[in-house]
Amino acid sequence: MKAGGAVDATDKEASKPIPIPKVRVSRVLSVLDLTLRVVAALGTLASAIAMGTSRETLPFAAQFVRFRARYKDLPTLTFFVIANSIVCVYLVLSLPLSVVHIIWTAAKNSRIVLIISDTVMMGLLTAGASAAAAIVYLAHYGNSSTNWFAFCRQFNSFCERISGSLIGSFVAITVLVLLIIMSSVAISRR
Amino acid sequence: MKSGDSTTIDVPHHEASGGAASKGKGAILTVPARQEKGGMRRGMAIIDLVLRIGAIVAALAAAATMGTSDQNLPFFTQFFQFEASYDDMPSFQFFLIAMSLVAGYLVLSVPFSIVSIVRPHASGIRLLLLILDVVALTLATSAAGAATAIVYLAHNGNSSSNWLAICNQFGDFCQTVSGAVVASFVTVVTFMFLILLSAVALRKH
Numbered sequence: 001m002k003a004g005g006a007v008d009a010t011d012k013e014a015s016k017p018i019p020i021p022k023v024r025v026s027r028v029l030s031v032l033d034l035t036l037r038v039v040a041a042l043g044t045l046a047s048a049i050a051m052g053t054s055r056e057t058l059p060f061a062a063q064f065v066r067f068r069a070r071y072k073d074l075p076t077l078t079f080f081v082i083a084n085s086i087v088c089v090y091l092v093l094s095l096p097l098s099v100v101h102i103i104w105t106a107a108k109n110s111r112i113v114l115i116i117s118d119t120v121m122m123g124l125l126t127a128g129a130s131a132a133a134a135i136v137y138l139a140h141y142g143n144s145s146t147n148w149f150a151f152c153r154q155f156n157s158f159c160e161r162i163s164g165s166l167i168g169s170f171v172a173i174t175v176l177v178l179l180i181i182m183s184s185v186a187i188s189r190r
Numbered sequence: 191m192k193s194g195d196s197t198t199i200d201v202p203h204h205e206a207s208g209g210a211a212s213k214g215k216g217a218i219l220t221v222p223a224r225q226e227k228g229g230m231r232r233g234m235a236i237i238d239l240v241l242r243i244g245a246i247v248a249a250l251a252a253a254a255t256m257g258t259s260d261q262n263l264p265f266f267t268q269f270f271q272f273e274a275s276y277d278d279m280p281s282f283q284f285f286l287i288a289m290s291l292v293a294g295y296l297v298l299s300v301p302f303s304i305v306s307i308v309r310p311h312a313s314g315i316r317l318l319l320l321i322l323d324v325v326a327l328t329l330a331t332s333a334a335g336a337a338t339a340i341v342y343l344a345h346n347g348n349s350s351s352n353w354l355a356i357c358n359q360f361g362d363f364c365q366t367v368s369g370a371v372v373a374s375f376v377t378v379v380t381f382m383f384l385i386l387l388s389a390v391a392l393r394k395h
Binding site: 069073074075076108112115116119120122123126127128129130131132133134135137138139143145146147148149151173177180181183184185187188 | 274278279280281313316317320321324325327328331332333334335336337338339340342343344346348350351352353354356378382385386388389390392393
């Protein structure tokens with residue numbers, strides 16, 4: 001491969017990778033940021049709506065068994081709906097700031113503000129989603145030690161609805177983690 | 191530490207390529223600014239280390255409190271169970287495992303924090319710590335949230351699904367578990383401050 005000393009030097013110069021301009025990478029990161037923010041907003045919105053409209057009424061009435069189930073019956077699921085709504089509104093409100101970051105890629109303090117608020121919202125969303133997941137697990141399996149009965153056997157479609165609404169929330173959590181990481185990479189690159 | 195090290199060590203100059211035009215006036219004038227920025231970053235790295243040690247204590251306290259929360263009631267009958275421990279609930283098992291993982295990660299990240307005190311201009315380490323901190327924050331928050339849901343049920347029960355509040359029987363167990371959840375939330379808040387510190391320290395002017 002080596003033909004000689006001089007040829008070797010020019011080969012090295014020719015094969016040096018052309019550095020990608022910093023502005024280009026930052027702009028790609030900002031566009032990706034905007035896209036992921038929209039995805040997360042849609043995820044939390046879908047979760048909040050799916051949980052909020054979950055309702056089932058059993059077609060018969062017995063004396064001791066409750067025959068109607070709504071998300072309001074469990075305060076943890078109410079907290080889940082509220083947390084998802086708050087995070088959805090926050091993500092929609094942060095879209096203009098994200099657009100500003102595409103145009104003005106040198107912004108630093110506004111990215112830090114975005115990181116802080118993203119972290120706080122991610123904490124809120126994670127707490128709500130994992131609390132709801134614990135309740136949904138109890139609804140599926142119950143707990144024999146504490147005599148907590150698994151009501152999924154009675155309320156099938158309600159159970160399916162509340163289980164499925166967790167998915168959008170967890171997707172939004174992953175997206176928020178990616179957003180925080182991307183914003184911090186963008187800060188450290190300038 | 192000798193402050194002269196920050197000017198003599200061969201750290202790659204990320205600022206030099208972008209700011210060469212602005213620094214063209216005089217290299218002598220910009221050296222104190224770099225030293226001052228290094229000093230500020232070093233201060234933030236020291237606060238980072240202190241917060242990290244605090245978070246280790248909180249996470250270990252949460253895991254230990256949850257792990258040793260057993261209660262046996264002093265009487266028994268034929269049909270009812272009169273002992274409660276974290277084993278009975280999968281959410282508490284998850285809480286214990288997750289808080290132990292978080293405590294282990296924090297202990298392993300202390301050397302990285304010390305390195306970022308010694309070299310205040312190395313931003314790669316800070317970025318790595320920030321990314322891993324975000325992942326650990328998610329883990330800690332989800333453990334705390336799941337345990338809180340169960341503790342809330344244990345305190346208040348739920349009339350719609352006929353779930354009885356077990357705190358009326360197992361008072362000590364309930365208190366211990368609630369204390370563990372509080373400690374885990376302290377860890378979560380500390381993580382948020384750590385992430386904030388790393389993000390502010392990553393800026394380059």
